[in-house]
Amino acid sequence: MINSLGQPQSVLVLGGTSDIGMATLRAWSRTCRPYVVLAARPGPRRDHALAEVRGLGLEVEAVDFDAEDTDAHPDLIRSVAGQRDIDVALVAFGLLGDEERAWQDHAAAVELARVNYVGAVSVGVVLAEVMQQQGHGSIVVLSSVAGERVRRSNFVYGSTKAGMDGFYLGLGEAVRDAGVHVAVVRPGFVRTRMTEGREAAPLAVDADDVAAAIVRAVAERRELVWVPGPLRAVMSGLRHVPRPLFRRLPL
Amino acid sequence: MSERRLLTGWGGTAPTAASTVSVAAADLPRVVTGSGGRGVIARGLGRSYGDAAQNAGGTVVLPLPGWYELDAGRGTVRVSAGTSFHDLMRELIPRGFFVPVTPGTRYVTVGGAIAADVHGKNHHRVGALGGQVVELELLGADGTVRTVGPGRDLDLFWATVGGMGLTGVITSAVLRLLPVETGQMVVDTERLDDLDAVLTRMAESDDAFTYSVAWIDTLARGRSMGRSVLTRGEHARREDLAGSPRHRADVVPHDARVAMPSLLPPHLISRPTTLAFNEMWFRKAPRRREGQVQTVAAFFHPLDGVRHWNRVYGRGGFLQYQFVVPENEDEALRRILGRISRAGYPSFLAVLKRFGPGDPGPLSFPMAGWTLAIDLPTSPTLRGFLADLDGLVVASGGRVYLAKDSRMEPGLLAEMYPRLDEFRAVRARVDPGGVFQSDLSRRLHL
Numbered sequence: 001m002i003n004s005l006g007q008p009q010s011v012l013v014l015g016g017t018s019d020i021g022m023a024t025l026r027a028w029s030r031t032c033r034p035y036v037v038l039a040a041r042p043g044p045r046r047d048h049a050l051a052e053v054r055g056l057g058l059e060v061e062a063v064d065f066d067a068e069d070t071d072a073h074p075d076l077i078r079s080v081a082g083q084r085d086i087d088v089a090l091v092a093f094g095l096l097g098d099e100e101r102a103w104q105d106h107a108a109a110v111e112l113a114r115v116n117y118v119g120a121v122s123v124g125v126v127l128a129e130v131m132q133q134q135g136h137g138s139i140v141v142l143s144s145v146a147g148e149r150v151r152r153s154n155f156v157y158g159s160t161k162a163g164m165d166g167f168y169l170g171l172g173e174a175v176r177d178a179g180v181h182v183a184v185v186r187p188g189f190v191r192t193r194m195t196e197g198r199e200a201a202p203l204a205v206d207a208d209d210v211a212a213a214i215v216r217a218v219a220e221r222r223e224l225v226w227v228p229g230p231l232r233a234v235m236s237g238l239r240h241v242p243r244p245l246f247r248r249l250p251l
Numbered sequence: 252m253s254e255r256r257l258l259t260g261w262g263g264t265a266p267t268a269a270s271t272v273s274v275a276a277a278d279l280p281r282v283v284t285g286s287g288g289r290g291v292i293a294r295g296l297g298r299s300y301g302d303a304a305q306n307a308g309g310t311v312v313l314p315l316p317g318w319y320e321l322d323a324g325r326g327t328v329r330v331s332a333g334t335s336f337h338d339l340m341r342e343l344i345p346r347g348f349f350v351p352v353t354p355g356t357r358y359v360t361v362g363g364a365i366a367a368d369v370h371g372k373n374h375h376r377v378g379a380l381g382g383q384v385v386e387l388e389l390l391g392a393d394g395t396v397r398t399v400g401p402g403r404d405l406d407l408f409w410a411t412v413g414g415m416g417l418t419g420v421i422t423s424a425v426l427r428l429l430p431v432e433t434g435q436m437v438v439d440t441e442r443l444d445d446l447d448a449v450l451t452r453m454a455e456s457d458d459a460f461t462y463s464v465a466w467i468d469t470l471a472r473g474r475s476m477g478r479s480v481l482t483r484g485e486h487a488r489r490e491d492l493a494g495s496p497r498h499r500a501d502v503v504p505h506d507a508r509v510a511m512p513s514l515l516p517p518h519l520i521s522r523p524t525t526l527a528f529n530e531m532w533f534r535k536a537p538r539r540r541e542g543q544v545q546t547v548a549a550f551f552h553p554l555d556g557v558r559h560w561n562r563v564y565g566r567g568g569f570l571q572y573q574f575v576v577p578e579n580e581d582e583a584l585r586r587i588l589g590r591i592s593r594a595g596y597p598s599f600l601a602v603l604k605r606f607g608p609g610d611p612g613p614l615s616f617p618m619a620g621w622t623l624a625i626d627l628p629t630s631p632t633l634r635g636f637l638a639d640l641d642g643l644v645v646a647s648g649g650r651v652y653l654a655k656d657s658r659m660e661p662g663l664l665a666e667m668y669p670r671l672d673e674f675r676a677v678r679a680r681v682d683p684g685g686v687f688q689s690d691l692s693r694r695l696h697l
């Protein structure tokens with residue numbers, strides 16, 4: 001159960017090797033010490049993540065999860081929920097890819113759409129189902145400012161995030177009365193493995209900053225969160241910039 | 252008949268959804284035996300602060316309108332579990348009786364009060380409510396109703412008293428009553444300048460009064476740490492009111508005429524507002540006043556004067572931290588109070604009371620010693636702070652009150668309630684399938 005201070009006793013991380021997911025577990029390991037399930041593709045990265053969570057002193061197990069294998073999602077999530085309630089599910093998997101390749105290479109484009117959008121919808125539907133049965137729980141999903149207003153520079157990624165962002169905002173409305181909370185988190189540039197080697201954008205943050213925002217979103221049952229906070233104003237300004245001008249912005 | 256609803260306790264934290272049912276007693280067994288994997292729990296008026304009367308994804312049985320049968324000769328009442336203390340008092344006072352124990356609000360049900368084994372300002376004299384229960388009817392996991400009491404299935408009876416609804420649904424109870432002549436109280440009030448003064452005063456002379464409690468300013472530091480207003484009282488006899496016609500003998504408690512608005516500015520409860528309030532309140536208390544006449548409502552339930560007063564804490568809600576430390580652990584109490592006053596969380600008046608001996612309920616909260624209850628708005632830093640206090644409480648041999656809890660570490664439960672295993676053994680006997688479950692039982696692995 002999530003207690004009155006908003007602290008979970010169990011967390012499922014979908015995309016269990018994600019840097020932001022790991023930072024969030026680190027934050028909770030300092031307070032409520034939840035039981036952790038890492039859903040990720042098997043391999044050295046997952047083994048490493050498992051060891052790291054164990055190193056935090058948390059009880060943890062791993063389950064096999066591929067975002068593209070949507071047929072397997074219902075059974076997987078139901079079986080995790082069957083073992084113990086899922087207090088928080090963190091939807092942390094995602095692909096950034098190479099922006100220019102992404103719209104010209106058919107396979108790359110489809111993969112981004114499959115992982116970031118189809119995969120996110122697939123787990124969202126099942127998480128909503130099991131949490132409605134539980135009568136409680138928080139689904140935290142990592143969207144992106146890239147989805148707030150899709151830009152030329154990374155429109156394949158941005159469009160997948162726009163889609164999943166809209167899906168989860170709607171899902172939050174649909175399950176609210178069933179005791180289920182959905183938080184859509186929109187980070188800007190986060191220095192993680194995903195952005196390694198890229199030049200940091202203005203207002204860049206670290207995974208730990210996103211983690212702190214996630215911890216707070218769960219505690220305060222927030223539904224939409226920007227990281228860092230000021231991005232909210234920036235993006236709401238951008239949203240209303242006319243297309244001809246928007247096109248010329250160096251974004 | 253069944254409606255899916257979001258529920259919280261009085262603190263307004265951690266909402267969860269359950270299917271709530273409100274059915275005649277005759278249909279309850281079917282509800283209990285037909286509840287699915289997430290089980291069922293009874294709910295009263297939701298005055299426990301945390302998640303005791305919630306059952307996420309399961310069934311929650313709501314209280315039914317009440318009935319009662321007074322046996323004036325024996326001085327007992329047989330009353331349905333869903334009856335509120337408010338309604339019961341309004342019926343009993345004109346007939347010359349009072350409930351044997353009342354918590355600080357009248358808006359609790361008989362079932363909820365027994366399930367929490369509530370204590371009142373008279374604990375040092377009569378103990379908790381459980382000791383005043385002659386017998387009760389309990390609907391068990393198998394769908395049958397059993398009569399249990401101190402003389403009939405003693406283990407199940409005492410596991411039910413304080414058992415937070417986890418042994419079954421109490422459907423009715425027979426309570427021993429207190430004969431009274433009027434609906435008024437005669438009250439002595441005194442202001443005490445620090446913790447030593449109030450502890451000494453209570454230890455020396457509480458036994459001369461039926462009711463005794465101190466309101467303590469937990470923000471006062473240094474020499475005035477623990478400054479308090481001690482109020483003690485007795486039920487007024489008719490002759491006590493003889494000289495003053497404006498104090499009617501037949502007065503009964505009423506529902507509040509004012510309600511807290513639902514839209515309030517945020518952060519109403521902050522350090523400056525509470526400091527100012529506590530200061531004003533301490534200054535306005537008389538240094539010493541004897542024989543003041545007050546109504547039952549004013550003496551026992553001052554907060555009931557404003558409906559929905561919990562809204563003052565806003566959307567984030569609040570919690571109450573109530574603990575007891577054993578007698579002779581004054582030092583532990585002093586250290587904990589020191590921590591509280593230094594931390595400076597905005598806490599309105601806290602309540603300090605000296606308990607008499609506990610009763611045999613394995614999960615019953617009271618034990619001979621000192622109990623303190625403080626209300627705190629939720630905030631992320633509370634976790635560490637309260638965990639530290641838990642540590643001090645456990646080290647002293649004390650415990651926290653489950654009816655107020657919403658955040659404790661499950662691992663501490665067995666230390667606080669050393670007879671937890673006895674409780675679990677009774678549950679394993681009467682409810683092997685775990686039909687009775689609540690958010691509290693899940694959170695604390697009860």
Ligand SMILES: Cc1cc2nc3c(=O)[nH]c(=O)nc-3n(C[C@H](O)[C@H](O)[C@H](O)COP(=O)(O)OP(=O)(O)OC[C@H]3O[C@@H](n4cnc5c(N)ncnc54)[C@H](O)[C@@H]3O)c2cc1C
Pocket residue numbers: 261292293294295296297298299300303304332333353354355356358359360361362363364366367368369370371414415416417419420421422554654655689
């Ligand atoms: C302002 C205020 C002051 C208070 N002062 C005191 C005080 O001085 N002393 C004190 O001891 N407590 C005090 N309390 C706490 C309160 O007395 C208890 O939490 C009490 O249990 C609330 O009763 P309820 O009917 O609202 O029950 P709920 O809060 O709805 O339920 C409490 C527990 O009782 C169980 N329960 C309810 N009905 C039944 C039933 N029919 N059969 C089996 N189990 C049942 C529930 O499952 C739950 O575990 C105070 C609370 C408030 C808000």
Ligand SMILES: NC(=O)c1ccc[n+]([C@@H]2O[C@H](COP(=O)([O-])OP(=O)(O)OC[C@H]3O[C@@H](n4cnc5c(N)ncnc54)[C@H](OP(=O)(O)O)[C@@H]3O)[C@@H](O)[C@H]2O)c1
Pocket residue numbers: 015016017018019020021040041045046065066067068091092093094095096115142143144145186187188189190191192193194195
């Ligand atoms: N970093 C940023 O600047 C930024 C900004 C906004 C939003 N976000 C979003 O935040 C989330 C977490 O990103 P991060 O920064 O923590 O990056 P990360 O460490 O690279 O995490 C991405 C995760 O996605 C997983 N993943 C990718 N494809 C998968 C698939 N087919 N099946 C299962 N898992 C798959 C990866 O698992 P493997 O280890 O198996 O590859 C990895 O765990 C992502 O959704 C990302 O879009 C990031």
